[in-house]
Amino acid sequence: MAHIAVTGATGYIGGRLVPQLLKAGHTVRVLTRRAESLRDVPWRDDVEVLEGSLDELESAQALCQDVHVVYFLVHSMSGGRDFAATDKRCAEAVGQAAAESGVRSIVYLSGLHPEGQLSPHLQSRVEVGEILEASAVPTLTLQAGLVIGSGSASFEMIRHLTDVLPAMPSPQWVLNRVQPIAVRDALHYLAHAAELRLSESRRCDIGGPNVHTYAQLMKLYARSAGLREPAVIPLPVLTPWLAAQWVNLVTPIPRSLAIPLVQSLQHDCVVKERGIDELIPPPEDGLTDYETAVELALDKMSADRVETTWAGAHPLEVPSEPLPSDPDWAGRTVLMDQREASTTASPEAVFSVVEGIGGEKGYFSLSKAWRLRGVADKLVGGVGLGRGRRSKEVLQLGDAVDWWRVESLEPGRLLRLRAEMKMPGQAWLEFSVSPDGDGAVLAQRAIFFPSGLGGRAYWLALAPFHAVIFRKMVARLTAEAESRRRTGQGET
Incomplete structure (x- = not known):
């Protein structure tokens, strides 16, 4: 079993990955600016918690000391206009600290993207991966598109837009193609990455079994949620900036997150290669399709259990449900x-x-x-x-x-x-x-x-x-x- 350091443990993916790693028998250390933010998560007493800022080398060195694997799961997209600079500093600190400490490998969750010009959000994701790879520590970069689970920003945008609006004036990019992945499948690849012995850095796309347009995602969500399918009306005049203001207006997602998120939707995001299968086989029961992922996120089986909506469900069993560390706008409207x-x-x-x-x-x-x-x-x-x-x-x-x-x-x-x-x-x-x-x-x-x-x-x-x-x-x-x-x- 490995000694593992996790950055971004208060985030959506990190908060769900930690208990998966613990379940596999690993020891886990996490770094957070405020230890208090982890007070109510179910696994708090099972990990070592360090308090500090990841963009400071001293904090990164303390995190990486005597560990085998470092997970880089931070992303400052909702932190304002300087998110790219912040993520760059964090990646540089972690890369240097990991190399100095003799870390075996770095696992990084990036974004699924096409070639060519990218949005600031996706470009930042690519640059962070390049910085980590330049550290000389073998880095596995897993490139995922939309992650489907209650609390993920992409899913919450689909959920709230579809819940509220019977008809949607939308940008042309609603016809772009995307290959979403269920949070349980993303965690499958991330958790098993701790067991790899990489001799060199690798970049692998991960995604679910099906490709859809964004418009189809909203209609399939409505069907799973028992709502009437919305009329999605593509408008050529709706710019990314205007679309972001619209998302901010009709959903609880903050503008600082809505703008970079919407900008990233301008591209097709589909899996180009399945090299990940050479390293980590798919889940035994296969990858989860989008409709099933939505139903798991909505938790239809326990829809009459009030507690599961605002209290943290045990993440070892239902990683698609909310955690106490999720943002306030995560989860269904209550x-x-x-x-x-x-x-x-x-x-x-x-x-x-x-x-x-x-x-x-x-x-x-x-x-x-x-x-x-x-x-x-x-x-x-x-x-x-x-x-x-x-x-x-x-x-x-x-x-x-x-x-x-x-x-x-x-x-x-x-x-x-x-x-x-x-x-x-x-x-x-x-x-x-x-x-x-x-x-x-x-x-x-x-x-x-x-x-x-x-x-x-x-x-x-x-x-x-x-x-x-x-x-x-x-x-x-x-x-x-x-x-x-x-x-x-x-x-x-």
């Missing part, structure tokens, strides 16, 4: 209304009130509005409020509560209800109770995963009502618990 209230009532008293919600007791706020929404749901073929409850006082996992279903239940602490009404998205209502001195705190969340532009419009239209309903709900739930405390009900 809309929430969050409320909290303190009370002198005990946690048991508060939870007993929460557990009795719905049915004849209603929802402690604007009962007429709830009934009206139930009627509307019935009119469009939903279940409405007529199902009521199995028991007036207690719940079991899987119980129906009007148009809700009990999805998670931890007696005395947590109740999560999943909506089964007709709506353009998925919704949950969650209550959690925690002790607070002699009393308790009730945290209430209404959670919504919108589907397409209609889902966002739906949430926006209801936002004024939510502001009243959910504010009153949390206040009246705790008030009811305090009333029970005074009368001796609900206490143990």
Whole structure:
């Protein structure tokens, strides 16, 4: 097994590669500007963490000392106009430090690109590879196009554009050809690269099994996500700069990242040779096609598990899901209304009130509005409020509560209800109770995963009502618990 140093461990690929290397039995050292940024990742306690800046030689030397393989996975594309100069300094420092320390090999993830003039982003990727190769340390450069997984910038751009827009005025480059690769396959090649004994530097293209146009990628995404395929309308007048402003406007991807990303889409990005197969065989079950990669990124199998969307899934098993170190704009759109209230009532008293919600007791706020929404749901073929409850006082996992279903239940602490009404998205209502001195705190969340532009419009239209309903709900739930405390009900 090898001693490995990983740069870019807080990034999309690096954060998913580290646990793969650990699983293979390697020891791992990472370098980050702020160790705090790795606090919540699942593998934090299994690696050595150094704090420093990669463009400083001293930090690079500390990283490379006594290691066999260095992974260069940093890219400063979102760091402003000087990203190319920053990456050059980092590559020079790592190359020098690796050569001085006798590192066996460098593994570098670059971009898939054609010959000829390139965008600043892709040109920077090529220059970094040349600098690393010039270090005299054998360097394996893996050249990938779009990496498909929740959190990757390319996939998030496709996701958010397709989710929001039923029709897209687009530049001519939407007809360019691209060969995306699933994040699990990119990690397969990267992880196995640690085992190679290179005598000289190599450059290898990596990509999935199929070639598509960008327009096809958006339509295939819509199909996998259960959305109507968007009408993609190529416009010859939409320059890369204007297209980047459009991406920045309708997606959460920041402008500093959108501009270089869109500029890089001007080229066909397809695999020209499969020399990688001589070094690292493909995965045993074959390369993942784009549609499957999208479904893995959307995690359809666990779409009703709220935690998997904003908490880090274990990356050893599902590298396509978000990690705590991913940027804020990564992952599906989540809309929430969050409320909290303190009370002198005990946690048991508060939870007993929460557990009795719905049915004849209603929802402690604007009962007429709830009934009206139930009627509307019935009119469009939903279940409405007529199902009521199995028991007036207690719940079991899987119980129906009007148009809700009990999805998670931890007696005395947590109740999560999943909506089964007709709506353009998925919704949950969650209550959690925690002790607070002699009393308790009730945290209430209404959670919504919108589907397409209609889902966002739906949430926006209801936002004024939510502001009243959910504010009153949390206040009246705790008030009811305090009333029970005074009368001796609900206490143990």
